[in-house]
Amino acid sequence: MEKYTDQGKVDTRSGFGAGLTELGRTNPNVIALCADLVGSLKMQDFIDENPDRFIQVGIAEANMMGIAAGLTIGGKIPFTGTFANFSTGRVYDQIRQSIAYSGKNVKICASHAGVTLGEDGATHQILEDIGLMKMLPGMTVINPCDFNQTKAATLAIAKHQGPVYLRFGRPKVANFTTYEMPFEIGKGIVLNTGSDVTLVATGHLVWEALLAAEALEAEGVSAEVINIHTIKPLDTELLLTSVRKTGCIVSAEEHNYLGGLGESIAGALASSHPTPQEFVATNDTFGESGTPAQLMEKYGLNKNAIIAAAKKVMARK
Amino acid sequence: MPDYNYLDNVVSQVRRDILRMVHKVNSGHPGGSLGCTEFFVALYYEIMELKDGFDMNGSDENLFFLSNGHISPVFYSVLAHKGYFPVEELNTFRLIDSRLQGHPTTHEGLPGVRIASGSLGQGLSVAIGAALSKKMNNDKKTVFALMGDGELQEGQNWEAIMFAAGKKVDNLVATVDLNGKQIDGATDDVLPMADIPAKFSAFGWEVINLEKGNDLKAIVETLKLAQTKTGKGKPIVIIMHTEMGNGVDYMMHTHAWHGKAPNDEQLEIALSQNPETLGDY
Numbered sequence: 001m002e003k004y005t006d007q008g009k010v011d012t013r014s015g016f017g018a019g020l021t022e023l024g025r026t027n028p029n030v031i032a033l034c035a036d037l038v039g040s041l042k043m044q045d046f047i048d049e050n051p052d053r054f055i056q057v058g059i060a061e062a063n064m065m066g067i068a069a070g071l072t073i074g075g076k077i078p079f080t081g082t083f084a085n086f087s088t089g090r091v092y093d094q095i096r097q098s099i100a101y102s103g104k105n106v107k108i109c110a111s112h113a114g115v116t117l118g119e120d121g122a123t124h125q126i127l128e129d130i131g132l133m134k135m136l137p138g139m140t141v142i143n144p145c146d147f148n149q150t151k152a153a154t155l156a157i158a159k160h161q162g163p164v165y166l167r168f169g170r171p172k173v174a175n176f177t178t179y180e181m182p183f184e185i186g187k188g189i190v191l192n193t194g195s196d197v198t199l200v201a202t203g204h205l206v207w208e209a210l211l212a213a214e215a216l217e218a219e220g221v222s223a224e225v226i227n228i229h230t231i232k233p234l235d236t237e238l239l240l241t242s243v244r245k246t247g248c249i250v251s252a253e254e255h256n257y258l259g260g261l262g263e264s265i266a267g268a269l270a271s272s273h274p275t276p277q278e279f280v281a282t283n284d285t286f287g288e289s290g291t292p293a294q295l296m297e298k299y300g301l302n303k304n305a306i307i308a309a310a311k312k313v314m315a316r317k
Numbered sequence: 318m319p320d321y322n323y324l325d326n327v328v329s330q331v332r333r334d335i336l337r338m339v340h341k342v343n344s345g346h347p348g349g350s351l352g353c354t355e356f357f358v359a360l361y362y363e364i365m366e367l368k369d370g371f372d373m374n375g376s377d378e379n380l381f382f383l384s385n386g387h388i389s390p391v392f393y394s395v396l397a398h399k400g401y402f403p404v405e406e407l408n409t410f411r412l413i414d415s416r417l418q419g420h421p422t423t424h425e426g427l428p429g430v431r432i433a434s435g436s437l438g439q440g441l442s443v444a445i446g447a448a449l450s451k452k453m454n455n456d457k458k459t460v461f462a463l464m465g466d467g468e469l470q471e472g473q474n475w476e477a478i479m480f481a482a483g484k485k486v487d488n489l490v491a492t493v494d495l496n497g498k499q500i501d502g503a504t505d506d507v508l509p510m511a512d513i514p515a516k517f518s519a520f521g522w523e524v525i526n527l528e529k530g531n532d533l534k535a536i537v538e539t540l541k542l543a544q545t546k547t548g549k550g551k552p553i554v555i556i557m558h559t560e561m562g563n564g565v566d567y568m569m570h571t572h573a574w575h576g577k578a579p580n581d582e583q584l585e586i587a588l589s590q591n592p593e594t595l596g597d598y
Contacts, residue, residue: 031453055449055484063442063476070382070446073431074454075374078446093436094473098443102423102433 012168017042019154041081084113114254125287131259145206152183194224212306257281278309326594371428384440385465401429438471467499482521530557
């Protein structure tokens, strides 16, 4: 089993903030926009260093998306910042018409995704955003797993031409990827090779998948762990290579099973290599108030849930 | 001094194009298109400084954003006559595989179009973004936008109106096509919006009233006046009173032709009221 070290608990949104700050220094076309959530999105350093390249739009997300679309005309690369709920569902038609259909180079950066937003409850905990965004033609959808990867993703999307949805979160989580680990949009990362079951995870569930693989190894099960950070376009080749070897797969994500990563994987495999699959995801439900750890436990989004799913799917081979 | 005889001829030809386009495919929106024909001709022929050819960024030239995208026929006709694409292409309006989609889009690569519109209420925000981009690039050219009056019922407009004034987006000239009509009837019957100029004024915009919104000379002079008011800390709006269906007697004074095409007989009557001047496509 590959060893990964938690370099310290830190939030993925801070990875976004760090990446944005670096972009402020390296790419003069990058513009940041925010709808009254500068602190939550960790944008203050960028603003301090580039006050003329920051647009505070107030609590008006629809207008923010339209302004971002307009900014691209003239060569700017706008990064919008608000919670995932207000980055997607609230402004779906603005994104659809003014950004996606119009082919605008807007980076929609969404924090506080999923139930780990915690105590604010279901009004703010979107579990449908991956589905909403992946259904838009031309939209790239990325859900990095830790601070380092979120920073790498933030830097990478600035170089990518076209609309991107970048999803990250609020809680402090293990930071275990390294800067040396290559980040390429659309390319999954094999974190551990194995032969009995494939564990595919995105976002906060990647660390849980590694913990699950470790526990499974102790029971004599060899689990391959794949980090899919880019949900669209999906690295189908990597997944096919893995399931041809293991014969079964578990997908894990902090999102509804409807519309999520697991659904994309099932769709891709069904057409070329039908494979038994179990879904670690929320089950068509809204979230609720609670601590992130309590919510991940209650909604079956942790190591133990992945282990149980792995055993179940191996029995179906 | 603008050659108003020539501009009148352009207006007449654009009206013919609009009518023939919607008639051919028995769909589209002639009413609002006809009501804004003089505005489009004035803007594109007398006001905007445009570079040769088309590039999306539009640096160092004026930009125009159409928010009420359903009046695509007038937009397409004027773009074609200005040389953005062949006039003959108007023949493909709303047909399969055409760049001239029912509502304007960048998706098919039609030169002259910089944003998709049709789902209402989004164009002003986009125009604001483009105006901010020009400010950041130290590009002094003004950005223009057109919205329908019924469209102002969309809430996003008021976010944009608040923002543009609050953030002093003063290189922007928006125009509201105040024809008082929308699909279901008079705007006052569907949802009374009361005093629209007063609302813009209260939000902090420079408001210019254009009573004669179907008079070429009045439009040209008002747009020129609006340009003199740019760079003074306020966004500018022209409240342009128009007649939906203008230039075709039976299409005026009614909302019936908002989204309805004339039949063969009606087309002949309409064309007889708008002589061929630059040549039909």
